[in-house]
Amino acid sequence: MSRDADCIFCKIVAVEIPAAVVYEDESLLAFLDVSPLAAGHVLVVPQAHYSSLVDLPVEIATQIALVLPRLGRALMEVTQAEGFNVLVNDGAAAGQVVPHLHFHLIPRKTGDGLGYRWNAGSYEGDRAKELAAAYQQALTSHR
Secondary structure, three states: OOOOOOOHHHHHHOOOOOOOEEEEOOOEEEEEOOOOOOOOOEEEEEOOOOOOHHHOOHHHHHHHHHHHHHHHHHHHHHHOOOEEEEEOOOOHHHOOOOOOOOEEEEEEOOOOOOOOOOOOOOOOOOHHHHHHHHHHHHHHHOO
8 A cells, every 4th residue: 555654644544643533444544634624524535645536546436435425424413514515625726735635524504604615607608518528538538
C-alpha cells in the first residue's frame, strides 16, 4: 500500500497521529475532522495515498460508494442532523488543503449558518451541446 511520509492523512492511517476513528476497513478510514464545520463532521480517506479522485482505482471507489450511505445514516442518527453534505475538494484550485483524497460528510441543520455559495450560470446558444459532445469524446478515450 502506497503512503506519503509527509502526508498527515497517511500518518493518521499509520496510527502515527491519533484520530477519533469512526470506521475502518481494508481500504478506507473514516475519522472526525479536527477542525469540523459542524459537530460530527467526518472525513473518509483511502488507506493508500491518492491525491486525486481521478487516480483512484475503481475497487476503492466502489468501496467508498458502499460505505458512504452507511456513514451517512450513522451521521444522521448520532448528530440528529436534518441532512448532510458530501464534499470533495479535488486539487488546490478546488480548495483541497491536504493532498490526500478525502470526502467530507458534514452534518446540517436548518439555520446552522454554514451556508453554501452556488453562483449558478447558464449556457448560451449551443454551448451545452458542445460540452456534452466533448465529454462523450473524452469518456470514450478514457475507458
